[in-house]
Amino acid sequence: MENSRDPAAPLLEVRGISKSFGAVRALQEVDFTLRAGEIHALLGENGAGKSTLIKVVTGVFPRDAGVVRLGGEEVAPRSAKAALGAGIATVYQEVNLLPNLSVAQNLFLDRQPMRFGIVRDGEMRRRARALLADFGLDIDVAAPLGNYSVAIQHVTAIARAVDLSARVLILDEPTASLDRHEVEILFRIMRQLAGRGIGIVFVSHFLDQVYEISDRITVLRNGRLVGERETASLPRLELIRMMLGRELAETTSARASAGEHKPREVCASFENYGKTGYVTPFNLELRHGEVVGLAGLLGSGRTETARLVFGAERADRGQARVEGAAVRLHSPRDGVRHGFGYCPEERKTDGIVAELSVRENIVLALQAKRGLHRPLSRREQDEIARRYVRMLDIRPADPERSVGLLSGGNQQKVLLARWLATSPRLLVLDEPTRGIDVGAHAEIIRLIRELCDDGLSLLVISSELDEIVTYSDRVVVLRDRAHVEALAGEAIDVGNILAAIAADGAAPAHGAHA
């Protein structure tokens, strides 16, 4: 059967894959091609569809449309186990092995060498040592896997997958919890495996690593294929534009008139604020009636900055001030007390309480702020709910409906209403337009501008650069967990933001200014 095969034929061919979750189209006619012996980076921001693509290819999710061919033959695994049987192995960031078993048992679970129904322990250990030696590891294979570092666990997972005769190896964020030295070892192993003709899919948001290791790059955005390029001939700026931006021509015109330049009062300020290993110390001033946008790639420190500002994470250095007075922000409770509000990115898990009604969700933060001994009467609750349902145009306009039944855009509005009900001075919005259809999208952006005109101070994170450009008075650009650039007024455009994100090499290690 070998000779009939075209030698140049791709190892793994994905054609026209689509997948929807309810009304959300997670993948739309995505193509992906992996050749034997190449390391292929799969890139995209949060929600681009990388994980969904992997899970569809490996049979974790059933697909709605499209074909997957492995070595020219169509495959349709129904489970990760079936995919492994077909030769497609996945190693996730969270290692899928058993920490309580020995390294050797993990490598040979369910296929141990046997004699007379007894596991040949010595033989199993010998084989395990030999297998790991191929990967440059010399460890005690009889010790529990959990005793070893994540890096060793990763290598063990890869060794198991390769030994199970995987032809395609998918590594999902394998380097996220490794240090520099461990990353080098992993890369050496990846090159070695590619040299053996194994095709490797490398998912990562560390662009330096992508440029170091990959031969080819495929970029997804919003569930669609943006393009496939050779790494060597793809400038970094171009790559980031593929990941973030739409066509540049479209975006420049969208900038709203931020003409009026009246001096505004500082609402909250952060001096040399940061947390070791979380975000490099930064300076940030947030003024009344002003929107500050946070731009950067996934993992650049945007959400981390937002959490520090709100108090969801405790800073270990620096000073926060609210209306000029020094304050401590050690918990979300502190944040709420000083009039901050925070709408997190993961609406479903961190934001709304799906089982409760719109009314109950809206009054949640206000009630928490007032404390248990001053309950809001039902009449007050109804009034507040009605007011915000009308003001934000939440549909359907029924305060008693469960929030879980609302569309994404309306859920986002309920979250906004929750914080607005507490009459905050500062609102932090993390990806407020994620997973929302186009109509609601524009509406949320309009709301952001309106709130700002009412004197509220806003800190908004978004991966949509043209969107950030539209509503921000100032934009802070982050890279590698540090604030690297601050843009204001005329300087705010997509090109400048992209340039700041892409600027590579010696990024300033010390705090940048905003």
Added chain:
Amino acid sequence: MRGLPPVLITAIVLVAGFALCAMQFPNIASTRVVGNLLTDNAFLGIVATGMTFVIISGGIDLSVGSVIGFTTVFVALAIERWGVPPLVAFVAILALSAAFGAAMGAVIHVFDLPPFIVTLAGMFLARGASFLLSTESVPITAPVYSTVSDFALRMPGGGRLTAVAIIMLVIVIGGALLLHLTRFGANVYALGGNRATASLMGVAVGKMTIKIYMLSSLLAGIAGIVFSFYTSAGYSLSAVGVELDTIAAVVIGGTLLTGGQGSVIGTFLGVLIQGLIQTYINFDGTLSSWWTKIATGVLLFAFIALQQGLVALARRPVAKSMGAAS
């Protein structure tokens, strides 16, 4: 191999306890007392071996005490009232209890229910069924029973290693071999580590779950037969609460209640510790026998605290980096 430190601690507690008891009552350090200890706790050792598999796999089996009770009643009635030959009665009850365990395992797996609830239902079912058979104690007078009761190997020092003690020792050793040397045993640990991951790695989780609960109920059935030898009667109220003694023995033996770690040998030592406490109280003569429960409670508490400490230690990242040679 795995879980050795907790087992070692259990062994030290047993040896130290034995030494303390022997200092106060020198007679305890005799094969006679040790032989009795093994005989008295034979049924507990058997059922605890099965429970060890269940708990290591991340489950629990609350039905074992009731299965023992049901077995004694069934065996007594079958032999004395229905005229069934004892051997046939034994085979029948073992088949029945194995099927019972398999059914519980299947329910746990298919409906994805917590083992606690399913085996709690099993506990009520088996206990209720034994009351249905007979509410009074049925003495067993079959000749096999006196033969088995009289059989014993003489140990040096005048101790007797009875038939039931031998059955228990064989099952403990067999259980240890099954757990530590076979693919089945490795899969039991895998299940306790993480069911989803084990399934991804190719372990047939459903079949394993059924087999594990089948094994536990089968051993509970054997323990029931042994219990009927020990008491020469069948009674629907026998072995009430034994499931809890069993779980205590398993945990004192160093098995993690959350699964993934443990050993049959440790469980055996845990059974012996409980037996030793009972023996001490018998020797003392003035203490209420309820002190056994109190002492067991204290020990259990100490062991759980100890395990949490060990787990916390193990969670600390070990400074073993890759390619340390470079």
